[in-house]
Amino acid sequence: MISLKEAALSYGERVLWRDLTLDVEPGEFLVVLGPNGSGKTSLLRALLGEVPLSAGTMTIGGRPPRRGSPLIGYVPQQKAMSPAMPLRSRDLVRLGIDGHRWGMGRAGRAVRARVDELLAEVGAESYADVPIGTLSGGEQQRLRIAQALATDPRILLCDEPLLSLDPHHQQAVAELIDRRRRRHDTAVVFVTHEINPVLPMVDRVLYFVDGRFRAGTVREVMTSHTLSDLYGTPVEVIRAGGRILMAGALDAAGHHHPGGEEHGP
Numbered sequence: 123m124i125s126l127k128e129a130a131l132s133y134g135e136r137v138l139w140r141d142l143t144l145d146v147e148p149g150e151f152l153v154v155l156g157p158n159g160s161g162k163t164s165l166l167r168a169l170l171g172e173v174p175l176s177a178g179t180m181t182i183g184g185r186p187p188r189r190g191s192p193l194i195g196y197v198p199q200q201k202a203m204s205p206a207m208p209l210r211s212r213d214l215v216r217l218g219i220d221g222h223r224w225g226m227g228r229a230g231r232a233v234r235a236r237v238d239e240l241l242a243e244v245g246a247e248s249y250a251d252v253p254i255g256t257l258s259g260g261e262q263q264r265l266r267i268a269q270a271l272a273t274d275p276r277i278l279l280c281d282e283p284l285l286s287l288d289p290h291h292q293q294a295v296a297e298l299i300d301r302r303r304r305r306h307d308t309a310v311v312f313v314t315h316e317i318n319p320v321l322p323m324v325d326r327v328l329y330f331v332d333g334r335f336r337a338g339t340v341r342e343v344m345t346s347h348t349l350s351d352l353y354g355t356p357v358e359v360i361r362a363g364g365r366i367l368m369a370g371a372l373d374a375a376g377h378h379h380p381g382g383e384e385h386g387p
């Protein structure tokens with residue numbers, strides 16, 4: 123579904139990453155990790171056709187990236203929505219519908235039925251007519267996912283969809299995305315700071331640090347050896363109770379602090 127060959131992305135002189143060769147298969151769950159500013163969101167923006175690669179090639183769904191492709195569903199980073207915003211849940215979901223395919227303009231029954239179907243898919247029927255600004259973060263996030271699924275995409279790009287959700291909602295939202303990819307073989311690229319809520323779902327990890335990266339299975343990448351090498355500083359990876367904890371001179375966002383304290387994210 124996604125194929126990158128020796129891809130690089132730079133802003134001016136600054137190289138975010140380079141020599142990235144990676145294929146993502148249908149139904150695969152790829153998690154993208156890395157400290158702030160390491161280029162995770164920029165990878166999604168390149169896949170969306172919003173920024174060009176500075177080197178190498180990239181195809182998504184077998185074609186070069188282009189804006190507005192119905193093959194791709196995108197769950198953007200959350201922004202606070204004002205309670206005064208007049209948009210209802212069903213309006214937000216409807217915005218994701220490809221008007222051409224579903225006969226928008228004629229305000230067809232097909233569109234309304236599709237919106238209902240999407241609301242049901244994410245379990246949001248009970249607040250379908252509620253203004254979105256009055257909903258909780260978890261509820262809003264379900265709607266963003268429904269919107270992203272509106273074109274029945276083959277690829278779902280998610281930018282920190284669990285941010286600011288409590289553990290219960292993190293789990294619910296992660297399961298929603300996982301169910302989608304299992305039922306429809308949708309490939310998932312999932313940017314996050316915290317791997318644990320999605321650990322059971324992850325097929326592969328792409329981990330960016332300071333212009334370098336490692337890609338592979340959780341077992342391959344999330345090891346003391348690999349991450350110490352990637353960060354260039356000792357990092358201890360501990361597996362406990364089905365979770366991965368990182369100890370060493372890193373803060374929770376994965377930034378290196380010389381002489382920093384030990385802790386796990």
Ligand SMILES: Nc1ncnc2c1ncn2[C@@H]1O[C@H](COP(=O)(O)OP(=O)(O)OP(=O)(O)O)[C@@H](O)[C@H]1O
Binds near residue numbers: 158161164
């Ligand atoms: N259009 C742009 N022009 C110049 N620099 C940019 C542009 N967009 C992003 N950057 C810079 O590129 C770097 C990577 O940004 P990006 O958003 O991809 O990081 P990220 O890994 O998603 O970070 P975070 O975890 O904080 O969301 C940042 O330092 C950012 O300031």
